[in-house]
Amino acid sequence: MTNTNLYLPFEVDFKELEQFPKTIRKNNFFELIYVVDGTGIQVINDNKFQYQKGNLFLITPQDVHSFEITTPTKFFFLRFNEYYIKTNSQNGQSETILRMEYILQNASHRPGCILKNKIDKPLISLLIESIIQELDNQQIYHQKIIEQIVNTIITIVARNIALKLPKNIKESTGEMVLEILHYIQENIYNPKQLKSNAISEHFNISLHYLGKYFKKQTGETLQEYIANYKLRLIEARLLNSDMRINEIADELNFSDESHLNKVFRKHKGMNPSEFRKKSN
Structure with missing residues (x-):
């Protein structure tokens, strides 16, 4: 290579x-x-x-x-x-x-x-x-x-x-949802900024409208999208870096390594170490 x-x-x-x-x-x-x-x-x-x-x-x-x-x-x-x-x-x-x-x-x-x-x-x-x-x-x-x-x-x-980041986003999607996606990506390491009330306040729209609008545009709830985006970041680090699991957990604000393992296993059916070995 x-x-x-x-x-x-x-x-x-x-x-x-x-x-x-x-x-x-x-x-x-x-x-x-x-x-x-x-x-x-x-x-x-x-x-x-x-x-x-x-x-x-x-x-x-x-x-x-x-x-x-x-x-x-x-x-x-x-x-x-x-x-x-x-x-x-x-x-x-x-x-x-x-x-x-x-x-x-x-x-x-x-x-x-x-x-x-x-x-x-x-x-x-x-x-x-x-x-x-x-x-x-x-x-x-x-x-x-x-x-x-x-x-x-x-x-x-x-x-x-x-x-194409969220699974059901359409070519005709409005600018607002793309701005929300960008905001989430930009603040993915800051949990306080990812709370629904913080996002609604940032974009000056009601909590109720934010939830309905985001789900309609993307096919996912805000929290589902944030969780899936974090999983993609974890996968990228497992595949493309030598970061230890506890370092990834700390970077992405999991309470500890076991918390990350639990979340990852729930979605992927295996723990992060197994995923890394399988992909190498």
């Missing part, structure tokens, strides 16, 4: 391949891979997905991935790191960039196209085509224009991941 590093805030690459490098790769950065043309199989963390033209994949840090190419494939690669996200948010280019760190870090680590919002599919295709043209033409300010397009692509990716 090869570990690869990124030495620039972001980089783009365009390749036509008949065979993907045989070495299974693990990155220390985010990588968006768009299929301009071609077919084959995406392999990520031992899961497989048949890809085709127009698919967009997100590879998060520490995901193990490769491709099995069936017909010659034109890949567009966009690689960026956490530093790039944070730098852009500090420069005030977009508040959305600020929330991407939470959303991107908690992608599912599963195979498949991440474009769930139908209107975004032709938009992504057009944006990537524009980057390729800018690279070919090399006209004045082309690098700055590419950077702006990259920001837009990452924002669209974050939207598509946010849309």
Whole structure:
């Protein structure tokens, strides 16, 4: 297995391949891979997905991935790191960039196209085509224009991941529920801020309306979503870090390690240590 590093805030690459490098790769950065043309199989963390033209994949840090190419494939690669996200948010280019760190870090680590919002599919295709043209033409300010397009692509990716975080969220979901999801993700380490009355006060809506609205939009109650989101964070740490169980329990504000074990076993049918061993 090869570990690869990124030495620039972001980089783009365009390749036509008949065979993907045989070495299974693990990155220390985010990588968006768009299929301009071609077919084959995406392999990520031992899961497989048949890809085709127009698919967009997100590879998060520490995901193990490769491709099995069936017909010659034109890949567009966009690689960026956490530093790039944070730098852009500090420069005030977009508040959305600020929330991407939470959303991107908690992608599912599963195979498949991440474009769930139908209107975004032709938009992504057009944006990537524009980057390729800018690279070919090399006209004045082309690098700055590419950077702006990259920001837009990452924002669209974050939207598509946010849309599918709760199981029943719809493409037509309103801005308010996405803001509530962002608030929960941002405050997941602060239990007081996750109480229903704190959320209703923050968004200036009644407790009764908040509960009904969130359940209607997502198919889950607030507390169910918070519990499931915590479970995803636990899974991510078990799979992608060397953190001890008691450290994870402390970080996510469980009363102790046994409390975390009890909650995890209830939902997963095994304790965290068993889950970690099974996944390695």
